[in-house]
Amino acid sequence: MSLQLIEYEQASAEVRAVFDDIMATRRIDRVNNFWKALANHPATLRRTWESLKEVMAPGSLDPLVKELIYVAVSATNNCNYCIGSHSAAARKAGMDDAMLGELLAVVAMANETNRLAIGYQVPLDEAFKDAVLAPAG
Amino acid sequence: MSLQLIEYEQASAEVRAVFDDIMATRRIDRVNNFWKALANHPATLRRTWESLKEVMAPGSLDPLVKELIYVAVSATNNCNYCIGSHSAAARKAGMDDAMLGELLAVVAMANETNRLAIGYQVPLDEAFKDAVLAPAG
Amino acid sequence: MSLQLIEYEQASAEVRAVFDDIMATRRIDRVNNFWKALANHPATLRRTWESLKEVMAPGSLDPLVKELIYVAVSATNNCNYCIGSHSAAARKAGMDDAMLGELLAVVAMANETNRLAIGYQVPLDEAFKDAVLAPAG
Amino acid sequence: MSLQLIEYEQASAEVRAVFDDIMATRRIDRVNNFWKALANHPATLRRTWESLKEVMAPGSLDPLVKELIYVAVSATNNCNYCIGSHSAAARKAGMDDAMLGELLAVVAMANETNRLAIGYQVPLDEAFKDAVLAPAG
Amino acid sequence: MSLQLIEYEQASAEVRAVFDDIMATRRIDRVNNFWKALANHPATLRRTWESLKEVMAPGSLDPLVKELIYVAVSATNNCNYCIGSHSAAARKAGMDDAMLGELLAVVAMANETNRLAIGYQVPLDEAFKDAVLAPAG
Amino acid sequence: MSLQLIEYEQASAEVRAVFDDIMATRRIDRVNNFWKALANHPATLRRTWESLKEVMAPGSLDPLVKELIYVAVSATNNCNYCIGSHSAAARKAGMDDAMLGELLAVVAMANETNRLAIGYQVPLDEAFKDAVLAPAG
Numbered sequence: 001m002s003l004q005l006i007e008y009e010q011a012s013a014e015v016r017a018v019f020d021d022i023m024a025t026r027r028i029d030r031v032n033n034f035w036k037a038l039a040n041h042p043a044t045l046r047r048t049w050e051s052l053k054e055v056m057a058p059g060s061l062d063p064l065v066k067e068l069i070y071v072a073v074s075a076t077n078n079c080n081y082c083i084g085s086h087s088a089a090a091r092k093a094g095m096d097d098a099m100l101g102e103l104l105a106v107v108a109m110a111n112e113t114n115r116l117a118i119g120y121q122v123p124l125d126e127a128f129k130d131a132v133l134a135p136a137g
Numbered sequence: 138m139s140l141q142l143i144e145y146e147q148a149s150a151e152v153r154a155v156f157d158d159i160m161a162t163r164r165i166d167r168v169n170n171f172w173k174a175l176a177n178h179p180a181t182l183r184r185t186w187e188s189l190k191e192v193m194a195p196g197s198l199d200p201l202v203k204e205l206i207y208v209a210v211s212a213t214n215n216c217n218y219c220i221g222s223h224s225a226a227a228r229k230a231g232m233d234d235a236m237l238g239e240l241l242a243v244v245a246m247a248n249e250t251n252r253l254a255i256g257y258q259v260p261l262d263e264a265f266k267d268a269v270l271a272p273a274g
Numbered sequence: 275m276s277l278q279l280i281e282y283e284q285a286s287a288e289v290r291a292v293f294d295d296i297m298a299t300r301r302i303d304r305v306n307n308f309w310k311a312l313a314n315h316p317a318t319l320r321r322t323w324e325s326l327k328e329v330m331a332p333g334s335l336d337p338l339v340k341e342l343i344y345v346a347v348s349a350t351n352n353c354n355y356c357i358g359s360h361s362a363a364a365r366k367a368g369m370d371d372a373m374l375g376e377l378l379a380v381v382a383m384a385n386e387t388n389r390l391a392i393g394y395q396v397p398l399d400e401a402f403k404d405a406v407l408a409p410a411g
Numbered sequence: 412m413s414l415q416l417i418e419y420e421q422a423s424a425e426v427r428a429v430f431d432d433i434m435a436t437r438r439i440d441r442v443n444n445f446w447k448a449l450a451n452h453p454a455t456l457r458r459t460w461e462s463l464k465e466v467m468a469p470g471s472l473d474p475l476v477k478e479l480i481y482v483a484v485s486a487t488n489n490c491n492y493c494i495g496s497h498s499a500a501a502r503k504a505g506m507d508d509a510m511l512g513e514l515l516a517v518v519a520m521a522n523e524t525n526r527l528a529i530g531y532q533v534p535l536d537e538a539f540k541d542a543v544l545a546p547a548g
Numbered sequence: 549m550s551l552q553l554i555e556y557e558q559a560s561a562e563v564r565a566v567f568d569d570i571m572a573t574r575r576i577d578r579v580n581n582f583w584k585a586l587a588n589h590p591a592t593l594r595r596t597w598e599s600l601k602e603v604m605a606p607g608s609l610d611p612l613v614k615e616l617i618y619v620a621v622s623a624t625n626n627c628n629y630c631i632g633s634h635s636a637a638a639r640k641a642g643m644d645d646a647m648l649g650e651l652l653a654v655v656a657m658a659n660e661t662n663r664l665a666i667g668y669q670v671p672l673d674e675a676f677k678d679a680v681l682a683p684a685g
Numbered sequence: 686m687s688l689q690l691i692e693y694e695q696a697s698a699e700v701r702a703v704f705d706d707i708m709a710t711r712r713i714d715r716v717n718n719f720w721k722a723l724a725n726h727p728a729t730l731r732r733t734w735e736s737l738k739e740v741m742a743p744g745s746l747d748p749l750v751k752e753l754i755y756v757a758v759s760a761t762n763n764c765n766y767c768i769g770s771h772s773a774a775a776r777k778a779g780m781d782d783a784m785l786g787e788l789l790a791v792v793a794m795a796n797e798t799n800r801l802a803i804g805y806q807v808p809l810d811e812a813f814k815d816a817v818l819a820p821a822g
Binding site for chain 2: 003005032033034037038040044048051052055056059060061065066068069070072073074076077079080081082083084085086087088091096098099100101102103105106107109110111112113114116117118120122123124125127128129131132
Binding site: 277279306307308311312314318322325326329330333334335339340342343344346347348350351353354355356357358359360361362365370372373374375376377379380381383384385386387388390391392394396397398399401402403405406 | 551553580581582585586588592596599600603604607608609613614616617618620621622624625627628629630631632633634635636639644646647648649650651653654655657658659660661662664665666668670671672673675676677679680
């Protein structure tokens, strides 16, 4: 009745095709448990992998910066699996101990000042109102 | 009975000293509302500013990367003030529209896969167990 | 000094009365750990059970839909205990693997688009302003 | 199609009975918007009020401490309505500006160190393992 | 320097193609602000729409149930835009006031019991350990 | 490649100085794992300890109330380490089982009503608008 981690050997052709692409893209010879779990719902496996491959590709931000952002979100959300897997990915992409220390210091500080701004209900300065979307005319 | 945004003119010497340091460090001529709100509790104002100045200083991560991480946490926590103020700071530090687009795409993707890992209760791979702290011997 | 899981045999009459009602309502012969933990504070045990019994009873939404919603919230909040216990309850109420797969896909997608809407600070469309409460006249 | 804030004059007898009890218990002459909104679903109105009345009554913790805890949770969750209403309640129960300043400093600090403990994945000390529930024998 | 809501008339061919598909799929004649905001980063617009279309399509769960789950997550995360837009979508798919009342009651209850399970650190019952993934052999 | 819990014997002079101050301030003879983890990034160790020492010192709120608030935030955020360590600290400061039961009841209730206020999008009463910061003039 329960789900299982789907190993390559047990996997359907549809799942294997995704596993093959993960391994080829990342130059590794086995996929990690996250993908084996998603393989229980092949549509989610395929869609998630295709999205992640696109989002994490080098662009205006380089892969290391993207992995640091991933760890920042995962630590804020308390996702142990994701902290582990993306810290490992960040290490591979060049994160050293000093960078990890600074990353977590910024994450923690942001979580602190977020609550100060929220708790004091600080009104947004005019100067910041167009930092993301311009206010409607 | 309620608190107010403390303007420089009304501020105590203790608060003015912090405001002066913020303006000198950031090369601006007025502090933003966040600091005016914290000025209602001078110990919090001073401590928060000193911590922020230290944490956000250039180090192994450069100031732009630190601001991107700040926005990532603030968007995850839904702190509108912090999204506005740190997006503005990130713009100053060099973030362009393409970088903002990629940043939010990674933040959103991380929030998505965090819940897939949590919802499926995916067990951590052995290979990731020492990505942060080594397991106790 | 610390609390314990309170077993039926050790329980006070007040706690046993709640345990009896849980077992009778759910047609089971022992209560799960959540209730044994709450039994350390009998007022919380009684109030929580009475509320849960009322909220989860069949109504305009059927029990399966209510359990799916419970799992959705628990996965978003990262409550492992609640994911486990309410996934089990959802299974009993008829959730199969395909439904679980779709449920987690929706939960993850919602967590993703929540952060896109927040990060871009998208203003609410006029057309949606009365979707919940009508705006004050 | 949308819901409305239900005023006393429009309310059903069932809703009025709850409104009357809120006003009598709190010695006020009108209920705040939260209750007017819940009145759209009378079962939720009644149940929520009865639970809140019980939980917030003086006990081992006094009402001021309970209101401070309420503000702490609401600031962490970013619930503006709840920060406003429970800060007002805390003021009534005796919270002054210095207490509010210390409250928000502790809330912010806890949000910061929560992420340091999570980000570093710090293993729980043996000495803390029975701080809440004793580990199973 | 700031982003804008991109209207159809200003949009690139790439963005218009996505807008056209949203309007055709949903049988509406203009897209809501969420999509106009994402249009600032066309890759995110296209990817998010394709994912959402796939995830929210009828399957083992019907579209109303999926919208209810979306509202549940959005209320838990405090995303006002998403509560508004998905409550409107749920109304269209058949949600009436009684269903909305029950939905929010379940969401609130789940948020409550999540913190009781977490605060008491309740250990997972053996019987629930295979509710999602089977434990590794 | 991975970090370790830094024991006093291995620690640098800079780290030892902080450990010594923690032990002296708290009148204990060894620091808990949180500090041993932070010792991997000495600047974070020092800054976090100095902030915590200042924030948690007796003031307008007494140390027990501050520890209760810490547990409230930690339970809301689902930080197991912090629930354990601050529940232990609260016990030391005088929290008994009845107080813990009431604390968790308030935390859970606040998490529930936060989502009711958010889900119904309840507009803030005029009377609460100056509970924290006075609205701009």
